[in-house]
Amino acid sequence: MSKKSIIKPKPISGFPEWLPEFRIVEQRWMDHIRAVFESYGYCSIETPSVEEIDILTAKGEVDKEIYTLTRLHAGADDDKDARLALHFDQTVPLARYVAMHFNDLVFPFKRYQMQRVWRGERPQLGRMREFYQCDIDVIAVDNLPLSFDAEMPAVIYEVLDGLNIGRVQLRINNRKIMFGLLDALGITDEDAVIQVTRAIDKLEKIGRKEVHNLLKEQKISNDNITKILELVLIKGRAADIAKIKAENAMMQEGIDELSFVLSRLEHLPEHGFIGDLSIMRGLDYYTGTVYETELLDVPEFQGSVCSGGRYDDLAGNYINKHLPGVGISIGLSRLFDVLKQTGHLQAGPRSPADILVVIPSKDQMDTAANTARSLRSRGFKVELYHAAQKLGKQLSYAEKKGIPYVWFPPFEDGQDHEVKNMESGEQSAATPDTWEKS
Numbered sequence: 001m002s003k004k005s006i007i008k009p010k011p012i013s014g015f016p017e018w019l020p021e022f023r024i025v026e027q028r029w030m031d032h033i034r035a036v037f038e039s040y041g042y043c044s045i046e047t048p049s050v051e052e053i054d055i056l057t058a059k060g061e062v063d064k065e066i067y068t069l070t071r072l073h074a075g076a077d078d079d080k081d082a083r084l085a086l087h088f089d090q091t092v093p094l095a096r097y098v099a100m101h102f103n104d105l106v107f108p109f110k111r112y113q114m115q116r117v118w119r120g121e122r123p124q125l126g127r128m129r130e131f132y133q134c135d136i137d138v139i140a141v142d143n144l145p146l147s148f149d150a151e152m153p154a155v156i157y158e159v160l161d162g163l164n165i166g167r168v169q170l171r172i173n174n175r176k177i178m179f180g181l182l183d184a185l186g187i188t189d190e191d192a193v194i195q196v197t198r199a200i201d202k203l204e205k206i207g208r209k210e211v212h213n214l215l216k217e218q219k220i221s222n223d224n225i226t227k228i229l230e231l232v233l234i235k236g237r238a239a240d241i242a243k244i245k246a247e248n249a250m251m252q253e254g255i256d257e258l259s260f261v262l263s264r265l266e267h268l269p270e271h272g273f274i275g276d277l278s279i280m281r282g283l284d285y286y287t288g289t290v291y292e293t294e295l296l297d298v299p300e301f302q303g304s305v306c307s308g309g310r311y312d313d314l315a316g317n318y319i320n321k322h323l324p325g326v327g328i329s330i331g332l333s334r335l336f337d338v339l340k341q342t343g344h345l346q347a348g349p350r351s352p353a354d355i356l357v358v359i360p361s362k363d364q365m366d367t368a369a370n371t372a373r374s375l376r377s378r379g380f381k382v383e384l385y386h387a388a389q390k391l392g393k394q395l396s397y398a399e400k401k402g403i404p405y406v407w408f409p410p411f412e413d414g415q416d417h418e419v420k421n422m423e424s425g426e427q428s429a430a431t432p433d434t435w436e437k438s
Contacts, residue, residue: 013123014128021402032162033330037112044112051087064119067120069082088119094137094314100318108144114132115132125301132332136328156306165295166298172276174257175197180251180252182228183248194284293305312324353383354382355383355407359394394406407432
């Protein structure tokens, strides 16, 4: 026989693949996130992994590298130009979804979405080509109450606080404050305004001097640059933001809106949120409130793991309705990868089972199987050992997989069932119909 050809497996850069002890943690995170979202009344939707390319690019040039779909064995008569692509976020699919199902939805429409997305990123810490995002958005018809802008960070703080990843801080701004200042300074060209907000968004990464140079490239005077930089360095709570002197009505509107949002978050811990006028979110579709999130206890990572904001009419390209919305997204895989690589994430057990039922002997296999079924019927997660091997080997298996309890069916007729707590070592008599975890 000819020697079998072996293809040596290797990881694909940017596409994460966790071992069971980390995958179980990721799943528990997702269960927690889902529970918090639903506790605020958000309903789940799921859209296809692919969208029409025309849908993904409807708002003009896309600054994300998109993966398109083509068939490996496409025939000569097939269209050679790709028509479909993997979605690079969940906001565009949401806009298309709302437009298509407009008559069947109840507004304000509160939805959450927890799916993989794909981008042609250069892989690095917290940057992947395939990753989970967990989004919440509220979309209304014509008018969206500002209270939803305050609900977003409250939901996200509750989510992140429950993951036990250390202190987090929601950094919140309102872009109308900067838009108003730029208008007052005579900087009204749309492209110039976009370039200013994108430059400010880089302040933390490149520093004040480099931002000054970027603004100078937009032919902004030194006096105006000074006023812009003085504004974006302001941080504080609702009372601090309310003291900012407005140059015009738009700026005052942004100040009032940001003060309102911050005032609605006073129930959170002091470190949990702050008004930060340097937060801009460079995307040009945000029109008011914007959010970023900082991991205060992970100094190795600089960047946001949860971002979003208010948009005026994201679905306007797909339907002739005015549909303002506000949303925020947790980069779940990004957050998970950052904590894992920096040593801040503790692995879970290698099995979801609560109990391992041992097989005392071949004669007791049916008794062991019946015991496992009885325990499962009461809601326990139960693994039945796979063979009547030495007891020490079965206990070692439970220990390696992190299964907290080992169940011993009667070794002889007339004996009791017994259960062992693997952490404490305590072992005692038990019955499958009444036993409870200690």
